[in-house]
Amino acid sequence: MDWDKLRIFHAVADAGSLTHAGDILHLSQSAVSRQIRALEESLGTTLFHRHARGLILTEQGELLFEATRAMAKRLEAAAARIRDSEEEVYGELRVTTATGFGTLWLAPRLSKLYDKYPDLKIDLMLEERVLDLPMREADIAIRMKEPSQADLIRKRLMNIRMRLFATQHYIDAHGMPETMADLAHHRLICQNPNAPQVAAGARLVEELNEYDIRSKLFVNNYFGVLQAVLNHLGIGVLPDYLVESSPNLVRVLPDVESGEVPVFLAYPEELRHSKRVEVFRDFITEEINAHRRQMREDEDF
Numbered sequence: 001m002d003w004d005k006l007r008i009f010h011a012v013a014d015a016g017s018l019t020h021a022g023d024i025l026h027l028s029q030s031a032v033s034r035q036i037r038a039l040e041e042s043l044g045t046t047l048f049h050r051h052a053r054g055l056i057l058t059e060q061g062e063l064l065f066e067a068t069r070a071m072a073k074r075l076e077a078a079a080a081r082i083r084d085s086e087e088e089v090y091g092e093l094r095v096t097t098a099t100g101f102g103t104l105w106l107a108p109r110l111s112k113l114y115d116k117y118p119d120l121k122i123d124l125m126l127e128e129r130v131l132d133l134p135m136r137e138a139d140i141a142i143r144m145k146e147p148s149q150a151d152l153i154r155k156r157l158m159n160i161r162m163r164l165f166a167t168q169h170y171i172d173a174h175g176m177p178e179t180m181a182d183l184a185h186h187r188l189i190c191q192n193p194n195a196p197q198v199a200a201g202a203r204l205v206e207e208l209n210e211y212d213i214r215s216k217l218f219v220n221n222y223f224g225v226l227q228a229v230l231n232h233l234g235i236g237v238l239p240d241y242l243v244e245s246s247p248n249l250v251r252v253l254p255d256v257e258s259g260e261v262p263v264f265l266a267y268p269e270e271l272r273h274s275k276r277v278e279v280f281r282d283f284i285t286e287e288i289n290a291h292r293r294q295m296r297e298d299e300d301f
Contacts, residue, residue: 005039008032009047010068013061016054073136090119093276097142100222101263102126105241106142113283120276128196128221133268140267140280144198147266154266155281157288160239162201162258165249170232177235177253180211187215187234189225200258205237244294 011021012032022032040047047061057065097106102124110122131137134151141147147154177183191197193205195218215234219225222238226246229236235252239261243249265284271277 001042002039005035005042006064006068006071008035009039009064010072012036012048012055013057013065013068016056018055070135076136089117089275089279090121091276092121092123093140093280094123094125094138095140095142095280096125096127096131096138098128098144098221099126100226100239101142101144101241103221103223104226104245108245109287112287113280116283117279120279133266136268139271139274140265140277142263142265142284144261144263146262146264149266151269152266153269153272154264155285157263157265157284158292159260159262160241161260162198162204162237163240164235164252164256165229165238165242165246166235166252167230167232167248168250170229170234171250171252173232180208180253180256183208183235183253184212184214186213187217188213188237189217189219189228189234190237191220191222191225192218195220198258198261200261201237201239204256204258208237240295241291244291 008021008025008027011024012018015021015024018029018032018036021027022029025032036047043060043064045060046058047064048055049058095102095106103126107124110124113122114120125131125138130143130147131141132149133139133141133147134149142157144160146156174186175182177186188208190205190208191201193202193209217228217233219228222242225236225238226242228234229238230246230248238249240257243251265281267277267281
């Protein structure tokens with residue numbers, strides 16, 4: 001199969017237009033169209049449905065696009081590994097993690113990494129969906145459970161727990177609950193138990209809901225829960241790592257907490273020797289160790 005024709009097919013499928021693909025490839029629309037027709041003839045199938053608004057892949061086209069997309073990601077990874085050197089760290093690093101952890105813990109610390117490696121480009125993808133690392137949807141993942149995908153290098157970073165927090169302003173206005181039953185007189189701020197989240201957090205919310213809490217605010221990520229708590233709306237179910245960066249939070253019902261939630265860092269085996277991955281992994285490890293020391297100091301205090 002002609003690699004050049006596959007490259008042109010991939011650009012057309014990605015752009016959805018012969019004209020846009022031609023602009024990207026610096027080819028005329030007629031040249032792109034000839035290459036696509038030649039590829040269809042060599043395969044004996046139609047790859048695109050053509051209509052006034054553009055091109056739509058046929059079922060056979062979807063299969064080929066899936067293959068070229070995987071090839072493109074592999075080539076990007078190979079190019080990145082070739083560019084990586086022991087002396088320099090540059091290029092793009094795609095990091096995926098949950099919205100709450102990425103927004104509240106990771107992003108505020110990245111300035112330290114950029115201070116060391118100013119030419120590094122980080123694409124921080126914050127979402128609850130687990131991206132496919134072997135298919136190169138991301139280079140590194142930080143997740144609240146051990147990855148199940150094969151061919152990944154994984155490292156357990158730390159354990160977190162979900163706990164109850166409020167502001168002192170809220171406590172002064174509404175009182176400090178002494179028992180779980182007292183929560184019925186307060187507003188609970190949390191993620192919906194059915195929303196994507198760590199299982200331990202969902203179980204804690206289900207346990208709290210058994211106490212007939214009349215007023216609730218559901219938010220679909222922990223960043224939103226934190227903002228509501230900081231604005232004195234109620235008592236929030238939040239991960240314990242927020243205490244370090246949110247000194248205005250007060251622990252409510254200290255004996256109430258979720259089970260341990262493991263935090264894992266993972267990346268594809270093929271990126272084992274990537275300098276960009278190495279410096280990010282070392283950076284995260286250093287920050288986790290500093291976080292642990294701070295948490296121990298806070299507990300001792």
